[in-house]
Amino acid sequence: GQSLEQPSEVTAVEGAIVQINCTYQTSGFYGLSWYQQHDGGAPTFLSYNALDGLEETGRFSSFLSRSDSYGYLLLQELQMKDSASYFCAVPSGNTPLVFGKGTRLSVIA
C-alpha cells in the first residue's frame, strides 16, 4: 500500500518562504506530485517530480529525494492567495493518485 505523511498546518507571513514536507512509503514508486486546493475548490496540479532534484515553476519549486522517500514543496514570495491546502500525492498502479492528508497553509499579513 501507499502512505504519505505531511504536516497538518503551516502558517507563514506574506512575502516569506515556506517549505511543506512530505514523506512517503510506497510499494513501487513512479514519482511525487503536488496539488493545491482552495476551500470548496478542486485540486489543481502544481508539480511532479519523477527524478531526484529540484523542479522550479515560478514561485513554486518541488524537490524529491528517492533514496530518502522524501520530498517538499517550496513556496516563495508568499501571497495571501496562496492560503490553501497542499497535498502531496503518488501514483499507484494505473496512476490513480494516492493523496496525503494535506497541509493547510495560512498566509498572514
Add this chain to the structure above:
Amino acid sequence: EPEVTQTPSHQVTQMGQEVILRCVPISNHLYFYWYRQILGQKVEFLVSFYNNEISEKSEIFDDQFSVERPDGSNFTLKIRSTKLEDSAMYFCASKYEGETQYFGPGTRLLVL
C-alpha cells in the same frame, strides 16, 4: 483552456435513493477517474477507467457504485442506494498521458 466539467454542483438526496453524478472530461483525454473527499479529509481514489473499462478500483468502490461512459463525452458515477456516509465532495478527473490529472469542480453530495 479545456476543462473538466461536472454536474450537478450540489445534490441532496434521501438515504437509499440512487444518484448519478455526471462528468465531461477533457475531450482528447484517455484516462478517467472518480475521487471523493469527505469534509475536512483527504482526497480518496474511487475508480479509474481506461479503454471503456474499469482499470482499477479502491475498497470504497463496492457493489453500490458503478461507472459508465455512455457516449464519447460523458463519464458517470452511479450510487445505487446511498448511505449517510456517502456524503462527500465527488471529483472527476482526467488525463491524456503522463502524470498530470485535471480535476473537475466537484459535486457536493449530501445524503439525508
